[in-house]
Amino acid sequence: MKEKLIPKKIVEELNKYIISQEDAKKNVAISLRNRYRRKQISDMKLKNEITPKNIILIGPTGVGKTEIARRLATITDSPFIKVEATKYTEVGYVGKDVESMIKDLVSITFNKLKVKKIETLKEKYQEVTFLKVAKLIKPYGTINPDEKNILLDEVKSGKYDDQEIEVEKHQNSDAPMVEVFATGNEPDEDGVKGIIDNIMSSFPGGKKKIVKMSVKNAIEYFLRTEIEQNIDLEELKPLAIEKVEEDGIVFIDEIDKIAEREGSNSEVSRQGVQRDILPIIEGTTVMTKYGSVRTEHILFIAAGAFTQASPSDLMPELQGRFPIKVRLNTLNKDDFVKILTEIDFNLLTQYRELLKTDKVNLSFTKGAIEEIAEIAIDLNEEIENIGARRLAGVIEKILNDIMFEAPYEKQTTIKIGKKDVVKIFNYDFVEENLDNYIL
Structure with missing residues (x-):
């Protein structure tokens, strides 16, 4: 990690892609900076004792949990892998071995x-x-x-x-x-x-x-x-192994689904999966085709909605390995508007550039953008809350006919206004066709 990437600068970079969630961005920035600080310590015994402060991000889908971890790795050019806790099974059962997350990261x-x-x-x-x-x-x-x-x-x-x-x-x-x-x-x-x-x-x-x-x-x-x-x-x-050991980031999604729940009769013990993951996070040696990898200085970022469980339902030992717990906010209409207008390479910019290749100059009025955000909020409430991911489906529906008709013979300018959005998303239609918006 470059010396100039101080926590405030890391947050500034994350702000280009992620709206809201200031507490989460602040905590991951501190964790990344602590890695750099550790590398500057000359006392090797002390240096080896300093381990990453792993983080659990708590919040519903589509609020930026994965994006925070992924962008963090990109900013610092760190080895990164996203895994789902539910894909792993207790040792002795048919399923994915937890050590494969480290093997895949090295690969x-x-x-x-x-x-x-x-x-x-x-x-x-x-x-x-x-x-x-x-x-x-x-x-x-x-x-x-x-x-x-x-x-x-x-x-x-x-x-x-x-x-x-x-x-x-x-x-x-x-x-x-x-x-x-x-x-x-x-x-x-x-x-x-x-x-x-x-x-x-x-x-x-x-x-x-x-x-x-x-x-x-x-x-x-x-x-x-x-x-x-x-x-x-x-x-x-050896270069790959060193980079993983010193700078690797493992993002474990859906960790809440391996927490013990009252009345659960899961065939494969959730606690068994937790026990298998624990030594990887505590620090162990994993044999890979490229050589042995020590895991104690890899940063682990876990995430989950925790709607039916809480972090306290995880094994106490596993909880102890995630000392930082951050709750992310549910996104509101203003957040959706900012996602569509303020972040780098936002969805509207992507569609504008795509259609520009077919001689279409596309633009959206302020009212149209606010209406798109409002519709996305309503659909999340009526069907299922998938956060900002809902925006892509709404915009795709609005631009469906335009993208089908393009390319045009000559340069064409199309401005999408609030009335256009309302016309497409009249609520009688939405109520009759909710299945179209279930992802």
């Missing part, structure tokens, strides 16, 4: 490091690749230095992309180059889409053959070959 972190490493190598060897291809288009011995530079620039510009050239290729390297991109929070063991398999398939060895391919494909082939010869994935394993 995600390793894959992100791998993507960065490959991108670095692509930048490093791109010039070498262009040079190799240029020599195959016109042997350098046949042209003067000025012509060489012109040819190289033309290759870079894509002028020769469709021209065929002959390339000496290993017979086991026929797999096409696949563009590298991150896979987000999915714990995909392969991580980088196809690239490593392709690299391994073209590893030097076996008979060579001369093949014809386009210049564009030749550039990809030579770049892939340079990466395979220079990448060292083994060096990334």
